[in-house]
Amino acid sequence: MAIEINAPLFPESVADGTVATWHKKLGDTVKRDDLIVDIETDKVVLEVLAEADGILAAIFVEENATVLSNQVLGSIETGSAVPVADIVPVTxxxxxxxxxxxxxxxxxxxxxxxxxxxxxxxxxxxxxxxxxxxxxxxxxxxxxxxxxxxxxxxxxxxxMTRIRATVAKRLIEAQSNMAMLTTFNEVDMTSVITLRSKYKDLFIKSHNGVRLGFMSFFVKAATVALQRFSVMNAFIDGNDIVYHGYVDVGVAVSNDRGLVVPVLRNAELMSLAEIESSIAGLGKKARNGTLTIDEITGGTFTITNGGIFGSMMSTPIINPPQAAILGMHTIIQRPIAINSQVLIRPMMYLALSYDHRLIDGKDAVTFLVLIKNLLEDPARLLLDI
CATH class of the missing domain: 4.10.320.10 (E3-binding domain)
Incomplete structure (x- = not known):
């Protein structure tokens, strides 16, 4: 009995895909739920699994070919031996x-x-x-x-892979269709580092192994600021402005296939532990190429961290149709003046790129200053001040 191997059902936002890798060859024995083939779309790599035990009897679509939603890719023979095309080795x-x-x-x-x-x-x-x-x-x-x-x-x-080509296209579209500006500030990370160092062991113990990182503080500060500045959490749709009554924060992740932005849904309702746990899970999926399309679509604001690669300052590009993106950078010990004294402090440059068609410079600067103040005095996150 032959069972068809079908491409996944693509959502409306995905027109087609490309056969990236066949993980089995003709004649191979397969088990139910074995990974058979990867389908790369504009947004994510989708895995096609075997629906039953058997032998890979036919491959109808070769690697690098374009496929449509639910298209037949091959077949699995679940009965006895099946004739298989010979693949001649080369010496x-x-x-x-x-x-x-x-x-x-x-x-x-x-x-x-x-x-x-x-x-x-x-x-x-x-x-x-x-x-x-x-x-x-x-x-x-x-x-x-x-x-x-x-x-x-x-x-x-x-x-170019489909994901890399799509990233390139969207970056050009963002620069061509938006009046994009970037404002900068710097944040003294002393309080966050001290708080993290003091409670990191207790945090892991209290939250079932979840580690306390820096990103959760930035996501939390951003959600507070986005709720106070609703225009930063909006986007332009034709002649309308669409405001969101929720905060879905995308966290940019780079892997060998390109840039993906998994989304934290309703991040404004999450605790630091929930944010860290969600980021860890989505980050692992991003590196393994197992993110679903739902997990990387629909964000209202994005945070990107070039600091993990050593970047000291950059101008992040907005992720359309969003109106703004926050860029984090590496933490560097630098001398700064505090109360007329020169002290060495762990400093980070922040960059906020925004669509000037929608967001005025005053709002952008004030928004970034609020994030700075929340990070330099984390108690304000708890007191909501």
């Missing part, structure tokens, strides 16, 4: 035996076949062997980039 000049798909994948990732121990019949290097090597590289970003020999004037043309 190179060094006597290495490898499947064509494995050889191509190794070449695309700059991996020498001689460095891979083949697990196929007769020591044949399979595609799965190459995938395993790519995934175990410690630096995912470096693994995704071509590797060149020193001194050779070579080039390699690699197609």
């Amino acid at each position: 190179d000049s060094e006597g290495l035996i490898a499947a064509p798909a494995a050889r191509q994948l190794a070449e695309e990732n700059g991996i020498k076949l001689s460095s891979i121990e083949g697990t196929g019949k007769g020591g044949r290097v399979t595609k799965e062997d190459v995938v395993a090597v790519v995934k175990t590289k410690s630096n995912a970003l470096a693994a995704a980039m071509p590797v060149f020999a020193v001194g050779q004037r070579t080039e390699r043309r690699v197609p």
Whole structure:
């Protein structure tokens, strides 16, 4: 009995997808819920799982091909043995035996076949062997980039992924369709660092292993400020301004496929522990490529942290149709004047990019100053002052 393998049902906002990776090859035995194939859309990578035990009997759509919602990708034979198309391994000049798909994948990732121990019949290097090597590289970003020999004037043309292409398109649209300005300020992180250092162990114990980081303070401060400045939590729709009575904060995360922004729903109702727990869960999904479309759509405000890469200052680009984005940066010990004395304090630059069509400079500056004040005196978050 043959069971069809179908592409996922895409939401209205997603027109089609691309077959990114077949994790099984023709003739492979599959178990129910095994990962069969990845479908990359403009927003996220979707996983297609096996619906039953059997053998992968047919592949109708090859990698890099475009597919529509619910399109048939292949089939699984759940009965006895099924004839399967033969994939002829290729032997190179060094006597290495490898499947064509494995050889191509190794070449695309700059991996020498001689460095891979083949697990196929007769020591044949399979595609799965190459995938395993790519995934175990410690630096995912470096693994995704071509590797060149020193001194050779070579080039390699690699197609952009759908997610990377969509990010590029949306960034250009944001700059072309918005009157975007950026205002800056700096925040003394002494109080937050002291509070975190004092209670981090008790926090972990009280909240079932959830760690207290810096992002939860920024999200909490932002939600308070967004509720007081509703225009920062709005967007322009034609000739209308749409105001939100809730705060859904997107937290920008970079992975080897591009930038994704998982969203914390109703962040204004969350405690610090709930924020940290949600960020940890969504961040793990982002790195593993398992975020759902619902988890990365519908944010009303975005926070991005270039500081994790060492950025001292930047001008973040707004995530349309939102009207503003907050940029965090690295914390640096710097001398500052306090009460006529020069002291060394852990300082961070903040950047707020905003759509000047909707938000006046006064509101933007006052909004950012409020976030600064809340972070420099975290007790104000509890007292709502």
